Amino acid sequence: MGHSPFTPGVAAGRLPSEAMTRNFGDLHPPLDAHEATVAADRCYFCHDAPCMTACPTSIDIPLFIRQIATGTPEAAAKTIFDQNILGGMCARVCPTETLCEEVCVREVAEGKPVEIGRLQRYATDKLMAKNSHPFSRAAATGKRVAVVGAGPAGLSCAHRLAMKGHDVVIFDARTKPGGLNEYGIASYKSVDDFAQKEVDWLLQIGGIEVRQGQALGNGLSLDALVAEYDAVFLGIGLAGVNALRAEGEEVENVADAVDFIAELRQARDLGALPVGRNVVVIGGGMTAVDAAVQSKLLGAENVTIVYRRGQDRMAASGYEQDLAASKGVRIMTHAMPVKVIGNGAVREVEFEYTEDGPGGLTGTGERFTLPADQLFRAIGQKLDGAPEGLALDGGKIKVSGAGRTSVAKVWAGGDCATGGDDLTVTAVAEGRDAAEDIHASLS
Amino acid sequence: MADLSSEFVGIKSPNPFWLASAPPTDKEYNVRRAFEAGWGGVVWKTLGEEGPPVVNVNGPRYGAIWGADRRLLGLNNIELITDRPLEVNLREIKQVKRDYPDRAVVVSIMVPCEEQAWKSILPLVEETGADGIELNFGCPHGMSERGMGSAVGQVPEYIEMVTRWCKQYSRMPVIVKLTPNITDIRKPARAAKAGGADAVSLINTINSITGVDLDSFAPEPTIDGKGSHGGYCGPAVKPIALSMVSEIARDPETHGLPISGIGGVTTWRDAAEFMALGAGNVQVCTAAMTYGFKVVQEMISGLSQWMDEKGHASVADFVGRAVPNVTDWQYLNLNYITKARIDQDACIKCGRCYAACEDTSHQAISMSADRVFEVKDDECVACNLCVNVCPVEGCITMEELAPGAMDERTGRKVAKEYANWTTHPNNPAARPAAE
Numbered sequence: 001m002g003h004s005p006f007t008p009g010v011a012a013g014r015l016p017s018e019a020m021t022r023n024f025g026d027l028h029p030p031l032d033a034h035e036a037t038v039a040a041d042r043c044y045f046c047h048d049a050p051c052m053t054a055c056p057t058s059i060d061i062p063l064f065i066r067q068i069a070t071g072t073p074e075a076a077a078k079t080i081f082d083q084n085i086l087g088g089m090c091a092r093v094c095p096t097e098t099l100c101e102e103v104c105v106r107e108v109a110e111g112k113p114v115e116i117g118r119l120q121r122y123a124t125d126k127l128m129a130k131n132s133h134p135f136s137r138a139a140a141t142g143k144r145v146a147v148v149g150a151g152p153a154g155l156s157c158a159h160r161l162a163m164k165g166h167d168v169v170i171f172d173a174r175t176k177p178g179g180l181n182e183y184g185i186a187s188y189k190s191v192d193d194f195a196q197k198e199v200d201w202l203l204q205i206g207g208i209e210v211r212q213g214q215a216l217g218n219g220l221s222l223d224a225l226v227a228e229y230d231a232v233f234l235g236i237g238l239a240g241v242n243a244l245r246a247e248g249e250e251v252e253n254v255a256d257a258v259d260f261i262a263e264l265r266q267a268r269d270l271g272a273l274p275v276g277r278n279v280v281v282i283g284g285g286m287t288a289v290d291a292a293v294q295s296k297l298l299g300a301e302n303v304t305i306v307y308r309r310g311q312d313r314m315a316a317s318g319y320e321q322d323l324a325a326s327k328g329v330r331i332m333t334h335a336m337p338v339k340v341i342g343n344g345a346v347r348e349v350e351f352e353y354t355e356d357g358p359g360g361l362t363g364t365g366e367r368f369t370l371p372a373d374q375l376f377r378a379i380g381q382k383l384d385g386a387p388e389g390l391a392l393d394g395g396k397i398k399v400s401g402a403g404r405t406s407v408a409k410v411w412a413g414g415d416c417a418t419g420g421d422d423l424t425v426t427a428v429a430e431g432r433d434a435a436e437d438i439h440a441s442l443s
Numbered sequence: 444m445a446d447l448s449s450e451f452v453g454i455k456s457p458n459p460f461w462l463a464s465a466p467p468t469d470k471e472y473n474v475r476r477a478f479e480a481g482w483g484g485v486v487w488k489t490l491g492e493e494g495p496p497v498v499n500v501n502g503p504r505y506g507a508i509w510g511a512d513r514r515l516l517g518l519n520n521i522e523l524i525t526d527r528p529l530e531v532n533l534r535e536i537k538q539v540k541r542d543y544p545d546r547a548v549v550v551s552i553m554v555p556c557e558e559q560a561w562k563s564i565l566p567l568v569e570e571t572g573a574d575g576i577e578l579n580f581g582c583p584h585g586m587s588e589r590g591m592g593s594a595v596g597q598v599p600e601y602i603e604m605v606t607r608w609c610k611q612y613s614r615m616p617v618i619v620k621l622t623p624n625i626t627d628i629r630k631p632a633r634a635a636k637a638g639g640a641d642a643v644s645l646i647n648t649i650n651s652i653t654g655v656d657l658d659s660f661a662p663e664p665t666i667d668g669k670g671s672h673g674g675y676c677g678p679a680v681k682p683i684a685l686s687m688v689s690e691i692a693r694d695p696e697t698h699g700l701p702i703s704g705i706g707g708v709t710t711w712r713d714a715a716e717f718m719a720l721g722a723g724n725v726q727v728c729t730a731a732m733t734y735g736f737k738v739v740q741e742m743i744s745g746l747s748q749w750m751d752e753k754g755h756a757s758v759a760d761f762v763g764r765a766v767p768n769v770t771d772w773q774y775l776n777l778n779y780i781t782k783a784r785i786d787q788d789a790c791i792k793c794g795r796c797y798a799a800c801e802d803t804s805h806q807a808i809s810m811s812a813d814r815v816f817e818v819k820d821d822e823c824v825a826c827n828l829c830v831n832v833c834p835v836e837g838c839i840t841m842e843e844l845a846p847g848a849m850d851e852r853t854g855r856k857v858a859k860e861y862a863n864w865t866t867h868p869n870n871p872a873a874r875p876a877a878e
């Protein structure tokens with residue numbers, strides 16, 4: 001204890017515990033009943049609603065909002081879960097500003113959309129608080145399906161298959177299910193252990209056995225699964241990370257942002273989690289923003305995101321960038337790391353300014369350094385350990401139709417497969433659609 | 444899961460939500476899409492006599508009243524009955540009924556008050572395989588000028604006469620649709636019953652002018668500078684319809700006569716309220732016209748959730764359950780005493796309760812210099828106005844005084860016995876309590 005944002009080096013407990021608790025509380029507090037009614041009343045119940053088209057899982061948004069407006073949030077939740085069984089998590093993590101809310105007719109007309117995400121959370125929270133599961137299984141089919149990966153794609157696929165009466169076994173490499181819901185999503189988007197609660201609630205449908213600590217490629221082979229099960233779904237996400245290729249990056253306190261975030265998500269006591277006084281994050285996406293913001297919330301004094309192209313090219317949405325700025329994170333663009341400086345541990349990072357030219361991105365020759373006690377790489381994840389024999393495309397498992405891979409009886413979806421954005425909601429949609437396709441092929 | 448299936452005068456439908464006779468049911472195209480969206484039944488747009496169909500105006504036929512955020516609260520129309528040829532409608536009805544045997548298809552009819560007119564149209568309708576007929580004695584504009592619609596509905600003798608013809612010349616169940624443009628709704632209901640009606644449906648639309656253009660001094664909707672009263676419907680008319688339904692449900696002469704409730708049904712809750720007051724099912728027009736056919740999905744899910752929560756296995760379980768609680772003013776308990784209570788934590792200090800009570804009621808709310816509003820129990824007559832004008836739901840509530848508690852206003856203790864006006868000392872006609 002006794003540390004502050006100004007303590008040099010990497011240190012834990014930079015903020016008093018109350019400040020820490022406040023910082024990692026809900027980013028958007030839940031709506032109360034009155035707020036939900038007011039928010040729901042703003043929905044026009046549009047015909048063939050644009051929001052519904054923009055939602056990758058095609059939730060019937062006007063209907064669920066009307067169900068909230070008429071005092072039946074549980075029915076609203078059912079409408080949501082019919083399409084998206086992880087509607088609770090999606091309500092918290094979806095970048096609604098680039099999905100449903102972006103196209104809300106009231107956003108287009110007034111710059112103020114109906115608060116679809118928060119209303120979705122209101123409804124799903126109400127039903128989940130009752131701890132009853134709104135779906136039941138169809139008569140047993142006797143078919144068995146293996147799902148690899150317990151992330152959003154795998155869970156959504158498994159639930160839909162179980163609902164159709166198939167028996168499902170989920171194999172997952174890590175110790176807890178949930179995938180990035182558990183290990184990746186920013187803490188302030190999913191508080192109170194929601195990811196695990198949601199998995200427990202989802203599994204109440206029955207017929208799904210989860211085996212943790214079982215990695216494909218490490219004791220588990222696709223051939224064996226194909227031989228033993230009637231179908232296999234792969235939802236293994238992107239377990240690898242892209243390399244930085246800057247000189248000297250092998251020193252201490254240089255880490256992958258996803259690992260830092262996973263550690264943070266699993267920390268029982270955030271006050272014991274060390275963070276640098278000066279933190280530099282390299283990248284331009286959601287992961288970079290999450291690592292930067294959470295470093296700041298842990299008490300880092302200076303946090304800088306450095307992105308090699310212009311701000312308009314950043315994968316993080318304008319909303320995410322504003323969030324970072326509001327927490328005091330500095331965003332620098334048009335600079336790339338060339339050298340990590342430090343004896344044993346990182347002390348500074350040297351950058352070179354860049355410019356976009358006809359021949360691509362090039363360095364201008366002008367350099368600068370930033371002090372850094374901690375450096376996080378957030379330059380993208382990549383598929384790691386894809387089973388042999390599957391056709392790939394652009395580094396992902398190639399799929400056609402509803403997640404069909406190049407190998408018979410094997411489907412894939414979520415981040416590991418081609419098509420769609422790397423988002424929780426897209427993974428849910430792909431898992432669900434693959435399940436429907438598997439079901440059709442089994443019956 | 445609650446069972447929403449409904450049987451109304453022997454007509455089965457998967458749920459109690461029917462579309463009322465109006466533009467949504469004017470043609471096969473609409474009705475098929477309505478059934479696909481989930482509606483339990485339809486009452487086809489009113490058919491007229493064989494021959495050249497009626498014509499409609501070719502300018503605006505609707506006027507409207509809006510609430511905040513342009514929410515449509517009331518709709519007024521000057522549309523007539525169907526303006527499509529009789530044989531086209533009959534052919535389409537037959538096709539739709541054949542393709543949707545599980546849905547209710549009732550045909551609304553309006554022909555002149557002559558026996559022959561009814562005698563000729565009834566077999567044509569019966570031949571379509573429709574489940575029943577509804578007699579449109581309610582349309583308050585245009586048709587009434589020609590001695591039909593509400594012109595019939597306002598004369599109980601005509602209602603009884605036409606209903607009798609329909610029962611005589613057809614085997615189909617007969618639903619008599621009543622106009623609310625009448626002083627005592629029980630009279631036409633009794634007449635319908637006397638004529639042998641299987642049920643009544645109500646309300647049709649209410650005579651109305653939605654507004655006046657203050658530049659042209661023309662009533663709205665305006666056709667070439669002139670306007671005519673239209674029929675009012677939508678959420679705004681629901682309280683009137685509920686009261687009329689309850690009057691028929693509790694009238695000893697018509698008690699038990701099936702009622703199809705109409706007027707402002709917009710959500711599952713509206714439907715449940717109509718049914719609690721005695722309606723066996725409901726019909727909907729304006730909500731569908733405002734939000735599209737899909738609006739029925741909320742009605743279905745909401746009613747079914749409520750029934751599950753309350754343990755009502757079927758709709759019959761709650762139909763009419765509120766009827767015994769509708770009574771005359773003279774039987775209300777005068778010893779039931781409440782006082783307004785303001786929740787200071789919820790109060791946002793707008794002062795509307797104060798203005799309402801101070802200016803227009805009983806000066807029973809005090810206001811301090813720092814805007815704290817409190818109820819003066821010695822002045823509060825428990826009128827409930829403050830509750831209704833308060834913008835914060837649940838901020839002001841009415842608290843019942845327990846028997847034995849002091850009513851500061853009268854200086855008397857609250858009696859625990861029920862006592863009403865019939866025995867009140869101030870009532871010149873009071874009967875002494877039985878010895």
Ligand SMILES: Cc1cc2nc3c(=O)[nH]c(=O)nc-3n(C[C@H](O)[C@H](O)[C@H](O)COP(=O)(O)OP(=O)(O)OC[C@H]3O[C@@H](n4cnc5c(N)ncnc54)[C@H](O)[C@@H]3O)c2cc1C
Pocket residue numbers: 093094095148149150151152153154171172173174177178179180181184185186189214215216217235236237238239258261286287290385413414415416421422423424425427
């Ligand atoms: C830091 C971060 C923040 C993010 N924030 C958001 C956000 O706010 N909103 C949003 O919509 N999306 C966000 N995303 C993206 C989102 O988390 C992913 O798109 C989503 O989780 C993909 O789901 P998935 O099921 O395909 O993969 P994952 O969630 O990655 O799940 C894959 C699962 O497979 C398991 N697995 C991997 N390899 C194997 C193997 N060989 N054998 C067995 N099991 C294996 C893993 O243990 C894991 O459980 C974020 C991602 C990151 C990294």
Ligand SMILES: Cc1cc2nc3c(=O)[nH]c(=O)nc-3n(C[C@H](O)[C@H](O)[C@H](O)COP(=O)(O)O)c2cc1C
Pocket residue numbers: 463464465466488489518519520522523524525551579581582620646647648675676677678680705706707708726727728729730
């Ligand atoms: C445009 C319009 C046309 C209507 N035409 C008929 C009709 O032909 N026959 C009839 O019985 N009722 C007719 N009605 C009345 C409705 O069937 C219904 O009784 C009334 O609108 C009240 O219900 P609502 O509040 O749900 O709209 C019409 C209503 C409207 C708005």
Ligand code: SF4
Pocket residue numbers: none
């Ligand atoms: S709704 Fe509009 S477009 Fe359609 S008929 Fe009426 S006036 Fe014409």
